[in-house]
Amino acid sequence: MKLVWSWLLELCDLPLVPTVEEGARALTGGGLEIEGIVDLGAGFSGVVVAEVVGKRPHPGSDKLTLVDVISARGGAATQVVCGAPNVPALGRKVLWAPPGATLPGGLTLATKAVKGVESPGMLCSEIELAVGDDAGGIIVLDADDGTPLGARAQQALGVADWVLDVNAPANRGDCLGHLGLARELCALLGGRVVPPAPEPDLEALAADLDAAALARVSITDPSGCPRYVARVIDGLTVRPSPRRFAQRLRAVGVRPISNLVDVTNYVLFELGQPLHAFDWHHVRGAHIDVRRAHAGEHMTTLDGTQRVLEPTDLLICDGERPVALAGVMGGADSEVSPSTTRVLLESASFEPRSIRRTARRLGLPSEASQRFERGVDPELAPLAAARAAVLLARLGGGRIARGAVDVYPRPPTRPSVPLRLARTRALIGVEIPAGDCEAALVRLGCDVIPDGAGHWRVTPPSARADLTREVDLIEDILRIHGYANVPATLPALHVGPAQLVDDIADRARRALAAAGLAEAITFGFQSRDRHAALGLPAGHPRAHPVAVRNPMSAEQAVMRTSLLPNLVAAVARNISFGIADVALFEVGAVFLRKPGQPLDGEPTELCDEPLHAAVVLAGARPRWLGAPQPWDYADARGVLEHLARSLGAGEVRFVAASDIPYLHPGVAARVLGADGRVLGEIGEVHPAARERLGVDGPVFMFDLTLGALPAPTPAQMRAVPRFPASARDVSLLLDDPIPAARVRDVIAGTAQVLVEAVRLAEEYRDPARLGRGKKSMLWSITYRAPDRTLTDAEVDQVHEAIVARLIAETPAERR
């Protein structure tokens, strides 16, 4: 909320008046963060208060006036040319911008001829000084304005002042008015808060009428409305508010309308109590009743909108119908108008949740509802009603009916809160003296009663509904004591639970970064279209994402069930920026409905959030001084094998799979662990899927479910070989469809213990030399014995036996 510095100081009695910066620092340190300070008078300079001492028509124009002004009593008059229609009578004060003065927007005035007559500067309007929106003429100060001649215009306008932007915590509804902030400032700086005291004026401005005879108030729903105070003010004239009064409203961000409306706003910002003014003549039966709405009931609010009400809405009704949505907005029928002469003023407190619900449902947040939502002290209502009545009577020339109608069915008892000195010290970690604790609470307006050594019973002020427990009091003691006075210590180290999560995700990230890929982090949600690019058939476990009920945009529609769409979209984005080599990975959760949950609609329990590691390779990796080499399937597989090795996953196997909807049917495989469990998928992204995500060229990928990997066990050392190895090659001619894995499997099937390693050294197809549908593979097999050097004859014998099996079982021919 906006806080006007001069207004705040009016409500404080401080031993030493702080500068605005000091005040801001104190409030911020006390938990009322000042987010900005605006100097209201900073927009212009050099403009002074001057008196009109002569005026005559301009010889060259009937729209211009020559005005003589003085800016010092007894000083020489200066003739200024003025184009405004409202040049006042002699003796009235205006605001003169002499040569050298600057106006908002940066214009610096000089002496200038206007239609042949020299004019040293100008007389200013509200628009020209940016202090209002009246462009109809120059500013004329009120006849009784006491600002001395020559004084800064800021002083006369009430803008020699600052506006502070206060960010009050959500539980400090009491700080949404100047009074509450004054209480805080006084507590922090050691002063005394001075609330407005309207009582004497009430008497002085009393009418020969009795409020109780003019207004009857009943509360049908006391849980929604704990207190309702009404006052009646009679004989009012609706007119604009005085300039400086209106200026304060502008400063807090409210447009002045008329004295009647402005007074309710003024008291709202001053005391934090929202008020509502009804035109008494439109309150039928002179009766106010507070009740809940009936189902299907409706009313027209003062913005002209017809509102359909719900039984949770709290209403202010007159003898016949609703006249206001309590705490949210008034009704059109009972609104004050320029012809209003008698006002029924409402100063009430309403239950926060009810107001919040209604304001939310109708999308009607207002200065009033924001305060009621955070709770308004019921004890404030009579003061606010009296203060507003006095201001109304003053500004509207009216009289106040005697007495207030105050309905307060169940004044809450305020229980005292026990407070222990030892607990206070233990929680804060500072040996705060007992006297300081007590003094802090007293400064905040608490009643503090000793209750045995080191114990007190504390009754907080009614405004502080947030103080209900010992720990709340300790916080306030600490606020006043100052966090700066708390030392820095470290908690005693007691062993807690050990590492609570597996760090497999970070191990995967490190391995993939080491493999040369860049990590991406993408949103957990995505558009339906992006998800649909996977082309999953209904019933597929990933085909039914959980939807976000209230996304801010279509890009946040559904939770991802795969890392792939966001990554491929990132590929598209990079390619569009001309990046030729895109090698990205992401490790993160996907969100899957739990088994047994409905496939569509809202889930009834939390999702499974398995961790996945996905890689995309697109374009070509740069080579040293040579043409870039396009990424291909083998690159993806190489990265996957590196990852599996790094994670201690043991042997992984690849089984061709043509049924994965988002992968190319000829370039896709399931990845299996040694135990046959499916760990993930690898292949080329289906051209239809990647095109839908905006990528033209091939994208190779893999996606592993990290949770499916076997838990790593500490690697065990194998003896470092002491005897040399021997290698033998065999060149095979095979039918093209026979996978490489088949050759490996046959070799493994021989269970030949001397085989140490099997490596595919070469693979090629050449119809001319090999025949159509054939391929050649050169395999290199390494043999070693742990306990001796193998002889050539021994190796040859084993090798030939393996080759024979290969020829027979693969089947293959030897080349």
Next chain:
Amino acid sequence: MTTGSDLIAQLERLGDEFAAVIAPLADEQTIRAAQAQFLGKKGQVSEVMKELGRLPPVDRPLVGQAANRVKDTIAAAVDARLVALAAARRAADLARTVDVTLPGRPCGGGHLHLLTQVRLELVGIFAELGFAVAEGPQIETDWHTFEALAIPKDHPARDMQDTFYVADEIVLRTHTSPVQIRTMQGHPPPIRIVAPGVVYRRDDDATHSPMFTQIEGLVVDEGVRVSDLKGVLLHFVNRFYAGSGGGLDVRLRPSYFPFVEPGVEIDMSCRFCRGGGCRLCKGSGWIEIGGAGMVDPDVFAQVGIDSERYTGFAFGMGIERMAMLRHGVNDIKLYYEGDLRFLDQF
């Protein structure tokens, strides 16, 4: 009749011939072959020495000595030649040059996301103080996210974190604080954890992203104090921003979060202007880095921890913001777009 002096002359001639033979030879193999031709069993020196038997015995020692001299001469010639060749090879090798200004062959080039780097660093810093890592689901129950943290429905604090809903009682977690609840439910005190993780809020501008990352800390034990919170934060700030030479201060400013009491905002002295006031700290000399406080007794009640016996503190900070402050990232969206022009900078 062959005389001793003939043989000596022949042997000496062989020595001279050998020098001539190996002079043009440029590799060790041919030099060794030449050496064998002269000195081997069937070599020329042996051939000459076959004549020895025909000499009178008195001449034989002189011839024998001459033969040994020739053998030494040849061996020395071989060694000298090999040394010279090695020297020439080394000289030739050393004469080789490369253009040292050519670009390097690409190697590695992969890296972790800036947010991952920062998160790992944070987890490491807190591990020094005995904090273990805990995690929880991103799609959370309303109860874990709000109710258990003393934020009932209709509570004004729900405004501060505009929530994405998945169902009536299921939300995208708006903070990592539900991990506090899950940890306290699963483990009796003492507890000392950090919980980094992704969270979601309905907010989208240059400094707010609908998804972002927080790190939450929680300590629950007997005798945990506000001063301990301050000490832990002070350690963290100076370790994480160690590059600025330490000496940073922490300011706790009273604030309100329903699940802590007292609750504070955490400010650190501005590392850029050192408190003097600059654009980043908006002239205040302080930069807000997160929220914290002492665990509210109502939260302890929800998870069945005796708040008379145990106290605790919790803190939460935005990892994006830390990375923004330290690395000058000026738009939070850059973190999530997978744009290599950004990612490759870190």
